[in-house]
Amino acid sequence: MLLKFSPVFALLLTLSGTAVAAAEHHGTSAGQAKLASAESSLPLIDGEVKKVDKDAGKLTLKHGPITNLGMPAMTMVFRVKDAAMLEQVKNGDKIRFAADKVGGALTVMHLEPVDEAGKNPQVK
Numbered sequence: 650m651l652l653k654f655s656p657v658f659a660l661l662l663t664l665s666g667t668a669v670a671a672a673e674h675h676g677t678s679a680g681q682a683k684l685a686s687a688e689s690s691l692p693l694i695d696g697e698v699k700k701v702d703k704d705a706g707k708l709t710l711k712h713g714p715i716t717n718l719g720m721p722a723m724t725m726v727f728r729v730k731d732a733a734m735l736e737q738v739k740n741g742d743k744i745r746f747a748a749d750k751v752g753g754a755l756t757v758m759h760l761e762p763v764d765e766a767g768k769n770p771q772v773k
């Protein structure tokens with residue numbers, strides 16, 4: 650009985666083991682691809698709002714080093730991905746943002762305020 654069953658059992662074990670490994674591998678690479686393509690994978694940069702130009706859809710920011718663009722700290726003008734972002738900030742606001750090159754223009758892809766207590770984990 651046992652002898653008759655073992656080859657089948659062994660085969661089942663092998664098959665299920667392979668299936669599990671394949672599923673895990675697939676899940677991992679799919680997750681990484683998603684992360685890599687999502688804008689949330691861009692590093693968050695510390696910035697301070699210097700000027701909000703709603704007419705031009707531009708934002709002047711004093712920013713820290715932008716590692717994904719190889720840019721040192723400076724004050725410069727950015728475009729914004731969504732004009733609604735300009736409604737979220739005013740001069741002097743401390744923010745965290747993600748920037749990327751879109752059609753050759755440096756663009757703020759993501760923006761979030763930093764409270765006065767300095768809850769920004771990148772600041773400490």
Ligand SMILES: [Cu+2]
Pocket residue numbers: 712720721722723724725
């Ligand atoms: Cu810059």
